[in-house]
Amino acid sequence: MNVTLVQSLESAVPTMLFQQRHDDHSSAIVERGLTVQSSFNTVCAIEYLKSHNVDPKVIERVLLHPDQRRKAPH
16 A cells, blocks of 8 residues: 555544534534433433434444544634
8 A cells, every 4th residue: 555645544534533513403403412411311312313313323422422522612
């Protein structure tokens, strides 16, 4: 494999994992899901997010791995 290609792929990975969300509608749904989780429980939050067609990988990340959440812009 080309060294330049490997370097460019390696440098792209962190950017892809931690890009800021640009979809305000999806962001609001996820925030409401987090509110549901804190007010009720994780199962209710999962159902809420599923009912709004949030990708299962996103649901898992935001509800079960808070350290992997995107940081909200200040």
